[in-house]
Amino acid sequence: MIVEMENINKAFSGNQVLKDVFFSLEKGEIHALMGENGAGKSTLMKILTGIYPRDGGNVRVKGRDVSYAHPKDAEDDGITVIHQELNILPELSVAENLFLGNEQTVWKTGWLKTKEMNRLAEEQLAELGLHIKATERAGNLSVGKQQIIEIAKALMTDADVIIMDEPTAALTDREIDTLFEVVRGLQAKGVTFVYISHRMEEIFSLCQRITVLRDGQYVATQVIKETNFDEIVRLMVGRELGGRFPDYDLQPGEVKLAVKGISREGEFESVSFDVRAGEIFGIAGLMGAGRSEVVESLFGYRKIAIGTVEIDGKPVIFKKPVQAIEKGIGFVSEDRKSKGLIVDFSVRDNISLTNLSAVSSSGMMLRTKEQQLYEELVKKLGVRTSGPNQQAKSLSGGNQQKVVIAKWLGIKPKVLILDEPTRGVDVGAKKEIYTIMNELAKQGVAILMVSSELPEVIGLSSRVGVMFEGKMLKILDRHELTEEAIMHEATGGEKHVRQ
Ligand SMILES: Nc1ncnc2c1ncn2[C@@H]1O[C@H](COP(=O)(O)OP(=O)(O)OP(=O)(O)O)[C@@H](O)[C@H]1O
Ligand SMILES: [Mg+2]
Structure with missing residues (x-):
């Protein structure tokens, strides 16, 4: 041993x-x-x-x-x-991050062998299939x-x-x-x-x-x-879980969110799709295909250069996330550290923040309401905390993700966008999150989900838009959903096969 x-x-x-x-x-x-x-x-x-x-x-x-x-x-x-x-460390370069604490220096002089480190960094990353410049800022x-x-x-x-x-x-x-x-x-x-x-x-x-x-x-x-x-x-x-996914029983209604030919240079191009009330629309694709960029722009994190977005048939323009929230959009980010949670705040405060109208009145926090909402959501998602005052950063990884989702459930948004909703979440809790997504859809919420886990995309979605190099090449219907079909489109579809 x-x-x-x-x-x-x-x-x-x-x-x-x-x-x-x-x-x-x-x-x-x-x-x-x-x-x-x-x-x-x-x-x-x-x-x-x-x-x-x-x-x-x-x-x-x-x-x-x-x-x-x-x-x-x-x-x-x-x-x-x-x-x-x-x-x-976002401010440092890729190579500086890689060699942090193990910097290579010229013998005795202490000078950093910057060129050498950049070369080694690029080599090492290439072995892992990542071809980027070692001088790039890691935070980008x-x-x-x-x-x-x-x-x-x-x-x-x-x-x-x-x-x-x-x-x-x-x-x-x-x-x-x-x-x-x-x-x-x-x-x-x-x-x-x-x-x-x-x-x-x-x-x-x-x-x-x-x-x-x-x-x-x-x-x-x-x-x-x-x-x-x-x-x-x-x-x-410690118990039988039953199926991995809730039974599929969604009945999509009218279009809630319509995306018409949106583009952003270098990120995505003429992307069009719509999401109906009562449906879960999945977006699949490989890393770098532009999935997160698209959904972040729908929520006002990024500006859309060309194209239109409509909610309930009316065009909307979001310059920042608050405007999207006002129009009834919720967003669970893939990056919970910078966009999902305020890690130094307590679990309760994190939940209250996106639900201010429910837990405050003319600028005053209503403590009992806050406590009620905290208890309701924590119970619903089975979040393991030592109490409402536990700091978000000391929760286990998966429980942090549940709190991010709990934040939005209180609002009951018209459109809920989830980017990798079950990243780092255990099998039991995944099932709980799936069940909640399915319930919300049945109550008429239009759900847009980005996921890299194909079983999840296939198990939950009514339709799936597959992205490849910034374009949504194909939208597959539920009966067409197989891992092979999605991977085929995600790697370029017909175009790729012919090469
Ligand atoms: N620094 C800390 N202060 C207080 N509680 C902590 C701290 N670190 C972990 N915990 C608690 O210890 C328990 C175990 O957490 P841990 O992070 O080890 O779980 P895990 O098995 O890694 O879960 P996950 O799959 O979500 O990553 C959790 O209840 C968590 O809230
Ligand atoms: Mg852990």
Whole structure:
């Protein structure tokens, strides 16, 4: 065993989040760590890597008892982690982010070998299928590209244990394939991985063993080949879940949102589609196809240069998001850190912010109303918090996403736009979110969803518009929805095949 953790305990201000947890890694394996949102996966890995101290238990690495006081100590022992939260510094360049803390300097002089670092950075990223300039400002990149930089950073450290905490949450299938090739290549060289993901397909294709946590407790460790999807779900949630998606029973009505030939230079071109009351309209496509750019412009985050947008048949122009909100549009962003949550605010305040009219009266906050709304939404979505005052940033990743969605449910918008609504959300909570989306649609809300998870797009949507290089090439009807059909269009359709 290269890593052994026994009887690990951890509490945050009295809230016990790990109870006698056991976890071990064999050299050279890819070990999945699964559990519902808030089960304690990230916390366990933060204890292993010296980010949090443990309250009790033992950690042995390569046969030695260790108690790392700092992540640097773990790195010195060859253990590195790709965190669930991105740690990209937006003002720095791509190469500066990659080499942060490991800058290469000319011997003795301390001069930075900038050219050399830029070249190495571009090489490393190209191996992960990302072809960008090392001098580009990291903050200008999409979440998916930032994620690839984080991965490259860990892969460059020469570690022999690499912990990946939901590395693929922001990646699409093609990037995931490339990442898996790189991971398997390193495994062949003896590198050990911990792989945290809520995407069951990934676990089965990549990992050899799996450990499941439930509610801060160790449940089981199994050999992947000897288990299956249903068993793992049962171990995770402690009950049968039923189908993965709600039964499809939507009956689309009149057009709520009409998008007519909108363009923005370099981002998207003559995109047209409409979303009806009572339907879920999916937008699929590969990373960089322009999906987020389109929906962000519908919400006023970006200005539309050409084309028109109508709500209930009337043209609208949004220069900023508040104007979209006033017209009854809700928006769940793919980037919860900068557009979704105010991480330093409490969970309750985050919910109240988008629901001010419901919880205030002539500028005064109505505390009981606020509390009621908080309780209603937290219960509806099964958000795990220690209370209304918990800071949003200390929630587990998946629970943060639920709060982002909860913010909009209070408003009951006419049109609800969701960009990657279940990123980082566990199977049980995914089902809850799907059910809520389906319920809202049945109540007449027009739902527009961008998603990279094909099973989700197919399981929920009434129709799917597929984007390729900034254009919406094709709109598929529900009966035409298969993974093959969507991927065919997402990679350029007929045009691509003929090449
Ligand atoms: N710094 C902190 N302060 C207070 N509570 C915390 C802190 N970090 C984590 N927690 C709590 O510990 C519990 C476990 O969180 P953790 O992030 O480990 O879950 P997770 O299994 O990684 O979930 P997810 O799948 O959502 O990422 C949660 O209830 C969370 O609110
Ligand atoms: Mg986590």
